[in-house]
Amino acid sequence: MSMAIEPLLLSTLAPLVAALREDGYRVVGPTVRDGAIVLDELESADALPYGWGVDVEPGGYRLRRRADGASFAHAASPRSWKSYLHPPREPLWTASRDGAGDLTVREPEEEPPRYAFLGVRACDLRAIAVLDRVLGTPGGRYARRRERVLIVAVNCTEPAATCFCAATGSGPAARDGFDLALTELAGPRYLAESGSERGDGLLSRLPGEPPGDTVVTEARAAVAAAAGRMGRSLPEGDLRELLAGARTAARWDDVSARCLTCGNCTMVCPTCFCTTVEDSTDLTGGTARRDERWDSCFDIDFSYLHGGPVRASAAARYRQWLSHKLGTWHDQFGESGCVGCGRCIVWCPAGIDITEEANALAEEATR
Numbered sequence: 001m002s003m004a005i006e007p008l009l010l011s012t013l014a015p016l017v018a019a020l021r022e023d024g025y026r027v028v029g030p031t032v033r034d035g036a037i038v039l040d041e042l043e044s045a046d047a048l049p050y051g052w053g054v055d056v057e058p059g060g061y062r063l064r065r066r067a068d069g070a071s072f073a074h075a076a077s078p079r080s081w082k083s084y085l086h087p088p089r090e091p092l093w094t095a096s097r098d099g100a101g102d103l104t105v106r107e108p109e110e111e112p113p114r115y116a117f118l119g120v121r122a123c124d125l126r127a128i129a130v131l132d133r134v135l136g137t138p139g140g141r142y143a144r145r146r147e148r149v150l151i152v153a154v155n156c157t158e159p160a161a162t163c164f165c166a167a168t169g170s171g172p173a174a175r176d177g178f179d180l181a182l183t184e185l186a187g188p189r190y191l192a193e194s195g196s197e198r199g200d201g202l203l204s205r206l207p208g209e210p211p212g213d214t215v216v217t218e219a220r221a222a223v224a225a226a227a228g229r230m231g232r233s234l235p236e237g238d239l240r241e242l243l244a245g246a247r248t249a250a251r252w253d254d255v256s257a258r259c260l261t262c263g264n265c266t267m268v269c270p271t272c273f274c275t276t277v278e279d280s281t282d283l284t285g286g287t288a289r290r291d292e293r294w295d296s297c298f299d300i301d302f303s304y305l306h307g308g309p310v311r312a313s314a315a316a317r318y319r320q321w322l323s324h325k326l327g328t329w330h331d332q333f334g335e336s337g338c339v340g341c342g343r344c345i346v347w348c349p350a351g352i353d354i355t356e357e358a359n360a361l362a363e364e365a366t367r
Contacts, residue, residue, distance in 0.1 A: 005200045008208030009215055010182075010190040013071070013118075015206050016152070017045040020116040023202075025150060028084060029118035030077055035063060039079045042118065049074060050188075056160050056342070059351030072119055072184050075160035076341045080270035081117055081124055085145050086135060089293040092277065096287045112145040118152045120178065122171030123163075123341040125153055127270035129177050133333055134273055150198055153178035157222040161231035162342030164355055168234065170339040172226040183219040191219045232342065232355040234326075235362035239336070243327035246361045247319070255357055256315035258350045263296030265344035265354075266321065271337050274302070297321050322357060 010016070020027050030037050031047045037054060040047075048071040055062045056075050066073060095105045120128070128151075135142040156165070156172035165171035174181045179199035183191040191211055194200045211219075235242065246252075266272040276295040281288040295302055298317050303310035311317045329337035338354070345353045 005194050005203050007191055007193045007211055007216065008203055008206060009211040010192050010206060010208045011187070012045065013048065013182075013190065014045040016180075016192075016202075017042060017118070019202060019205055020118075020150070020152075023116075025114050025116035027116045027118055028081075030072070030074070032063070036061065037063070037074050037077055039077050039081070039083075048119075053158075054160065056162050056346045057351075058162070058345050058353045058356075059348055061346050068186070068188070070158075070184060070188050072154045072182075073158045075162065075346070076121060076123065076343055078268055078343065078347055080268065080341075080343065081120060081128060082131060082270050082273075084115055084117070085128065085131060085149070086142060086273060089291050090141070092290045092292055094287065094289040097285075112148050114148045114150075116150045116152065120151050120153045120174075121156050121165075121341075122153070122174045123156075123165040123168075123339040124270055125151070125174055125177045126165075126168075126170040126339045127341070130271045130333070130335065130337065130339070131273060150202075151178045151180075153181040153195075155181060155183040155219070155223045157184060157226050159226050159230050160342060162345045162353075163340060164230050164232035164234060164342060165340035166227040166230045167232070167355075168336055168338055168340035170341075173223045183223060185215070185219060185222065189215075191215060230340075232340075232345070232353070233359075234340075234355055235359050237362070239358065240327040240330045242358075242362055242365060243323040246323075246365060249361055249364050251357065251360050251364055252315040252319050254360075255318050255352060256313065258352055259314050259318050260350055261298045261300070261314050261317055262349065263298040264347050264349060265352075266296040266298060267294065268343040268347045269325075270339060270341060270343070271325075272296070276302075297324070322354065325354075326358060 017027055027042045028039055029042050030049050031040050032049045032052055037049050050069045050071045051066050053064050053066045054074045055064055091108050093105055093107050097103050153174035155174050178195040181193045181195055194203045274295045275292050278291050278293055297320050300309050311320055325337040
C-alpha cells in the first residue's frame, strides 16, 4: 500500500467516477440489470447498486432490497473481471481472397481500451494476480490489456453465505495489486487509501476529509469481522496431498451422479483460463477467420485424443477440475487456483459445493 498520501474519507463516489472518466477511462463496476448485480460500464456513480443486496445459496441467487444505501454489500458478480482481461471470444486473424486470387491475412490492430475497474474485491484481486502470472507474457494480448487497467478495490465487510476467501488466504482485505482501495462504512461513507502512484494522483484530486483514527479503526474492525463470518471453509491441511491421494475415492461417483458437466463452474470462475480455437468461413470461401474462445475441462472433447476422450466420464472430468484447481495448480503456478469467491457454488444448476466436496474427500480419507 502506498504511504505517499494520507487516506481520505469520502461521502460520495460521484467525484471518483467523474475523475476516472475525465482521465479517459471506461469505468466498469457493479450495477443492477436483468435480476442480478452484474459488471458493466458505468456512465456515472448513480448506476451503482445502492441499497441492493443478494441472497445466495448453492444453485440459488436472488436480489433483495436492503434497508441502507450500501453500494458494495453484495456477493461477487456472476461475471468476473476476467471477461475484460481475457475475453470469452476474440479474433486472432481474418483472411480474405480478392478477385485475382491473392490472399490477405490480417491480425486485429485495435488498441485495448483503458478500463478502470471499480469495486474489485480481494478474492478477485487475487484472481487477477493469478491470471497475470499465467497469461501475462510480455507483449501478449493479455499483457497489453492489463497494463491499461486501473483498479479500485473494495475491502469486503459483508461476506455472502457462499464466500470462503478467508480459507484460501485471498481476503477479505485487499492487500496489494490495486491503485485505490475503498472500505464502505455506514452512511454510506468510504475510507479511500492509495496503493500506487496512480492512486496517489487520483486521491489527491478527490474532495474528502482526513478520516481520523476512529474511522480507520472502524474500517479495519469491519473487515476483520468479515473474516469470521464466512459461510464456507475448506479442510485444513495440505489439499494438494489430499487430492493426490483421493484418485480412487468413492466421493467422485457421488458427485458425478449430480454433476451435469455443463461447465458453468469454469465459466464463472475468475481463474479458469482454458481456451480453444475456432475456424469459420463464409459460404463462398472468400473470407475466413480464427477466433479464440473459452473452453472447459468439463467438455468431453476437451481431452480428446485420436480414438476418443481421455476423460469420458463425469466423475473423471469433475475429479480433474477439482484436483487441478485445489491441488496441481500448486505444482504449475506455486499457488491454489481457487480464491474463495463462491461463484461456482452459486451458479451450479445442480447446487454442487466445492467446499462440501473437498471436506467430504477429507472425511473419506480420514475414515
